[in-house]
Amino acid sequence: MGRAPCCEKQGLKKGPWTPEEDEILIDYIKKNGHGSWRSLPKQAGLSRCGKSCRLRWTNYLRPDIKRGPFTLEEEKTIIQLHAIVGNRWSTIASQLPGRTDNEIKNFWNTHLKKRLERMGQGSTTSNASSAGPTATSSTSTRHMAQWESARLEAEARLSKESLLFFSSQTDSASAQAAAAAGRSDTDYFLRIWNSDVGESFRRLGRSCGRDEPTCLQSDNSISPASSSTLMAAVTATALTITSEQNEVVVKSSDDSSSSNELEDEESHETSLSLLLDFPPSDEMGFFQGQIGSRLMCGLPLGQF
DNA sequence: AAAAGGGACAACCGCGAAATT
DNA sequence: CAATTTCGCGGTTGTCCCTTT
Numbered sequence: 001m002g003r004a005p006c007c008e009k010q011g012l013k014k015g016p017w018t019p020e021e022d023e024i025l026i027d028y029i030k031k032n033g034h035g036s037w038r039s040l041p042k043q044a045g046l047s048r049c050g051k052s053c054r055l056r057w058t059n060y061l062r063p064d065i066k067r068g069p070f071t072l073e074e075e076k077t078i079i080q081l082h083a084i085v086g087n088r089w090s091t092i093a094s095q096l097p098g099r100t101d102n103e104i105k106n107f108w109n110t111h112l113k114k115r116l117e118r119m120g121q122g123s124t125t126s127n128a129s130s131a132g133p134t135a136t137s138s139t140s141t142r143h144m145a146q147w148e149s150a151r152l153e154a155e156a157r158l159s160k161e162s163l164l165f166f167s168s169q170t171d172s173a174s175a176q177a178a179a180a181a182g183r184s185d186t187d188y189f190l191r192i193w194n195s196d197v198g199e200s201f202r203r204l205g206r207s208c209g210r211d212e213p214t215c216l217q218s219d220n221s222i223s224p225a226s227s228s229t230l231m232a233a234v235t236a237t238a239l240t241i242t243s244e245q246n247e248v249v250v251k252s253s254d255d256s257s258s259s260n261e262l263e264d265e266e267s268h269e270t271s272l273s274l275l276l277d278f279p280p281s282d283e284m285g286f287f288q289g290q291i292g293s294r295l296m297c298g299l300p301l302g303q304f
Numbered sequence: 305a306a307a308a309g310g311g312a313c314a315a316c317c318g319c320g321a322a323a324t325t
Numbered sequence: 326c327a328a329t330t331t332c333g334c335g336g337t338t339g340t341c342c343c344t345t346t
């Protein structure tokens with residue numbers, strides 16, 4: 001038996017919502033809460049699918065929704081989070097109060113993604129006309145291409161490692177509780193991201209001279225400051241940090257020995273000292289795994 | 305001034321996971 | 326435990342509006 005439709009399709013209205021429909025939906029939810037979305041339209045007197053009502057409410061009518069253009073800070077957060085969690089729009093949205101996953105997804109697809117593409121294309125198409133191809137542009141292209149496969153690889157590794165982490169915990173009860181609470185790999189990242197540790201990284205990024213606003217330049221290209229933040233995030237999964245017998249080893253999966261921009265010793269040193277300085281021992285496990293390496297490498301690689 | 309093209313955003317669709325029966 | 330239902334997510338499409346020709 002196939003999956004049952006979420007609602008009877010016949011006679012239900014589709015397409016843009018009218019102000020009257022919005023008002024009915026808002027009134028109903030204010031008085032009764034949404035309850036079961038499936039039964040809501042009938043009870044509220046709307047000729048809409050429950051799914052459509054839910055979407056309209058969560059993406060548009062909800063009172064806590066923040067309207068207006070994204071701030072530079074939000075934009076920066078989206079770029080950094082996307083480099084780490086990929087297209088997990090709901091996860092990203094959870095870090096941006098008042099913004100919906102749909103809104104962020106649209107913003108990414110219509111603005112940020114195109115900027116990325118421009119950056120990549122620019123380096124391959126503008127070489128002839130530019131005064132001389134910079135290491136930055138060729139590096140961007142190479143890492144952009146490398147990015148997706150690296151991310152996918154990291155995803156697989158991450159899920160494996162978070163399982164290992166669970167099994168290594170001595171307090172099995174807390175591990176079970178965490179599992180029961182539905183904590184995902186992403187949740188762990190977000191926990192760290194929102195902790196003092198994450199703040200340390202953001203602070204480090206700012207202190208490295210990347211506190212300029214993320215913005216487009218007059219020629220519509222991304223500013224150097226934004227670019228470095230972005231590229232740092234993009235290259236995050238190209239590195240692996242492991243900890244063996246109290247010795248931290250940084251390995252670059254960038255096999256191009258001719259490139260030297262990632263071999264920024266100072267940046268790596270900054271990463272490592274930060275790693276070693278982290279006091280919360282229960283969080284060290286994360287940093288020795290893929291989540292940590294992502295976070296670790298995300299910020300200090302800013303010199304492009 | 306009108307048509308074409310493109311960008312931005314809202315809404316829909318299909319799928320998988322979780323919850324319920 | 327399996328079948329069914331509901332919900333939420335991410336990808337995609339449709340539509341409106343602005344800009345360019």
